[in-house]
Amino acid sequence: MPEPAAVHYRITALDPAAHLFEVRCTVGAPAPGGQRFRLPRWVPGSYLIREFARNFVDVRATSATGDAAVGIAKEDASTWLAAPCAGPLTVIARVYAFDLSVRTAYLDTTRGYFNGGAVFLCPDGMENAPATMEIVLPAEPTYAKWRCATTMTRDDATKWRFRAVNYDELIDHPVEMADFAVCHFAAGGIPHQVAITGRHTIDAPRLERDLARVCQWQIDLFGGTPPFPTYLFQVMAVGNGHGGLEHRSSTSLLCSRNSLPQPGMTEPTDDYVNFLGLASHEYFHAWNVKRIKPAAFLPYDLSRENYTRQLWAFEGITSYYDDLALVRSHVVSEEKFLELLGRGITTVLRTPGRHTQSIADASFDAWIKFYRPDENSPNALVSYYAKGALVALALDLQLRLEGRTTLDDVMRALWQRYGAAGIGVPEDGIAALSSELAGRDLGDFFARYVHGIEDPPLAGLLASHGIALELRASTGNNDRGGKPATAATETRPRSWLGAKATGDLRLQHVYSGGPAERAGLAAGDMLVALDGIKASVDALNTLAERGAAGRRIAVHAFRRDELMTFDVELAAAPLDTAFLVLDAHAAPDAQARRAAWLGMRPATA
Numbered sequence: 275m276p277e278p279a280a281v282h283y284r285i286t287a288l289d290p291a292a293h294l295f296e297v298r299c300t301v302g303a304p305a306p307g308g309q310r311f312r313l314p315r316w317v318p319g320s321y322l323i324r325e326f327a328r329n330f331v332d333v334r335a336t337s338a339t340g341d342a343a344v345g346i347a348k349e350d351a352s353t354w355l356a357a358p359c360a361g362p363l364t365v366i367a368r369v370y371a372f373d374l375s376v377r378t379a380y381l382d383t384t385r386g387y388f389n390g391g392a393v394f395l396c397p398d399g400m401e402n403a404p405a406t407m408e409i410v411l412p413a414e415p416t417y418a419k420w421r422c423a424t425t426m427t428r429d430d431a432t433k434w435r436f437r438a439v440n441y442d443e444l445i446d447h448p449v450e451m452a453d454f455a456v457c458h459f460a461a462g463g464i465p466h467q468v469a470i471t472g473r474h475t476i477d478a479p480r481l482e483r484d485l486a487r488v489c490q491w492q493i494d495l496f497g498g499t500p501p502f503p504t505y506l507f508q509v510m511a512v513g514n515g516h517g518g519l520e521h522r523s524s525t526s527l528l529c530s531r532n533s534l535p536q537p538g539m540t541e542p543t544d545d546y547v548n549f550l551g552l553a554s555h556e557y558f559h560a561w562n563v564k565r566i567k568p569a570a571f572l573p574y575d576l577s578r579e580n581y582t583r584q585l586w587a588f589e590g591i592t593s594y595y596d597d598l599a600l601v602r603s604h605v606v607s608e609e610k611f612l613e614l615l616g617r618g619i620t621t622v623l624r625t626p627g628r629h630t631q632s633i634a635d636a637s638f639d640a641w642i643k644f645y646r647p648d649e650n651s652p653n654a655l656v657s658y659y660a661k662g663a664l665v666a667l668a669l670d671l672q673l674r675l676e677g678r679t680t681l682d683d684v685m686r687a688l689w690q691r692y693g694a695a696g697i698g699v700p701e702d703g704i705a706a707l708s709s710e711l712a713g714r715d716l717g718d719f720f721a722r723y724v725h726g727i728e729d730p731p732l733a734g735l736l737a738s739h740g741i742a743l744e745l746r747a748s749t750g751n752n753d754r755g756g757k758p759a760t761a762a763t764e765t766r767p768r769s770w771l772g773a774k775a776t777g778d779l780r781l782q783h784v785y786s787g788g789p790a791e792r793a794g795l796a797a798g799d800m801l802v803a804l805d806g807i808k809a810s811v812d813a814l815n816t817l818a819e820r821g822a823a824g825r826r827i828a829v830h831a832f833r834r835d836e837l838m839t840f841d842v843e844l845a846a847a848p849l850d851t852a853f854l855v856l857d858a859h860a861a862p863d864a865q866a867r868r869a870a871w872l873g874m875r876p877a878t879a
């Protein structure tokens with residue numbers, strides 16, 4: 275018999291058309307002086323204070339038989355205090371749920387979804403008490419096919435009743451409720467499920483085969499035994515969308531329906547590789563951040579910001595391994611992996627903010643900077659995902675070059691020493707462990723590329739692995755890098771305005787020190803004419819193709835409602851677009867290193 279729960283929750287899909295859940299929290303023995311209830315202000319994995327309480331439409335309380343009203347009042351934005359009463363005390367809230375993201379909650383006539391932290395109040399003092407939870411689906415016949423997908427422990431095979439050992443576990447098993455499609459596969463000897471909501475078509479056997487390989491590779495990387503009894507991918511397929519949030523034995527993914535594998539597909543499309551990378555990323559988090567955690571997250575304090583300078587490791591190393599797992603499990607080719615890597619390098623090269631902010635500082639300030647981007651972000655910020663992945667790549671290649679260890683070994687050691695042991699990683703833990711396994715002090719590496727603003731020396735490290743890093747100018751807004759320029763017009767020298775315009779010709783970003791900034795143009799300016807010609811996306815492209823560096827042009831633009839003229843001196847386009855080439859003439863030792871790294875056999879001469 276399970277221990278009787280100290281806290282019981284019941285969540286009802288009250289009114290799907292109005293996007294309202296009713297959420298009840300019952301406490302058997304409320305605090306004699308009045309019971310306090312708190313709602314998290316952020317969700318682990320997404321480092322922004324979100325104030326979930328703003329979606330609580332109304333809150334009331336009853337005691338004993340349920341008909342005696344108990345006073346309840348707010349103490350601050352996310353805390354309620356119920357008046358002293360005899361138990362059981364039930365707090366009843368109506369919660370508005372219409373956020374189509376993986377972070378909060380959603381309810382309409384087609385599906386329901388919630389993260390526990392966005393809907394379940396935590397009674398003060400009962401954070402570590404066992405909890406039970408019951409889901410009540412809508413009763414109308416049109417919802418007859420709805421069921422629930424979650425990895426929370428189920429208590430009753432006939433009802434949607436679950437239990438959790440404490441509040442932390444309760445809110446780490448999001449729930450999808452809908453008439454979803456299900457795929458199944460096994461990896462590491464345990465069942466894996468993919469529940470897909472939203473209109474879509476899919477080559478299910480292909481998805482099952484590819485995900486099984488990726489998951490198995492990751493399980494093997496960490497020693498062969500999954501740290502969870504089962505795993506669930508909750509997939510919401512939409513027209514346009516991309517996002518994921520990691521949990522201890524599941525992940526919620528939002529993706530474009532076009533990114534699911536289609537019947538008849540042979541080579542994986544870019545969109546599908548993108549989906550696999552997202553799924554791989556969140557699965558890797560089941561180890562790296564859900565179990566191998568910064569000490570600052572043990573435990574999470576969901577009432578305020580939790581500061582660490584290590585997000586670069588938990589997101590950057592995960593971003594490095596998400597695509598690496600695809601090539602090492604033979605789901606994508608070596609060439610496709612190098613294309614993805616080239617795009618990642620391009621992203622960082624196009625971020626002048628990397629000369630200003632370190633990835634350690636970007637981690638610390640994620641709460642107010644990375645998660646709150648604005649027009650100046652490219653100039654002042656660096657992504658701890660994008661540059662973090664490149665630092666992880668540089669660290670792996672450096673360790674491989676020295677020959678004593680690899681980042682794979684470091685990850686396994688992090689898992690054994692911290693993750694499996696339930697110990698938080700201290701702020702200098704990854705540098706210390708890497709140095710220990712490398713047999714030398716790597717403090718200089720971390721000082722330069724993690725705590726400092728230097729670019730990691732990728733060209734040399736890649737060359738030592740038989741891969742050439744090439745740079746060229748961008749060929750336009752859709753050029754994400756990863757491939758050489760092909761058309762004749764793309765290989766000619768190009769000019770540069772130093773600003774990024776949206777499709778409606780509004781300047782979105784004006785880059786530090788570029789021609790637009792020097793001429794006085796600003797983000798938000800609406801382009802009217804370029805060199806006396808009506809501004810358009812085509813005109814911008816033509817200018818980039820034909821405008822010679824050093825030429826001066828007049829740019830007319832509206833700022834607020836005032837027409838202004840700017841004298842812009844075009845510059846040569848920066849070589850900020852990277853692609854990688856397998857070097858067929860690389861020395862045999864470099865080729866052998868590449869084969870060991872990417873898990874491919876050495877190329878035969």
Ligand code: ZN
Nearest residue numbers: 555559589592
């Ligand atoms: Zn992540």
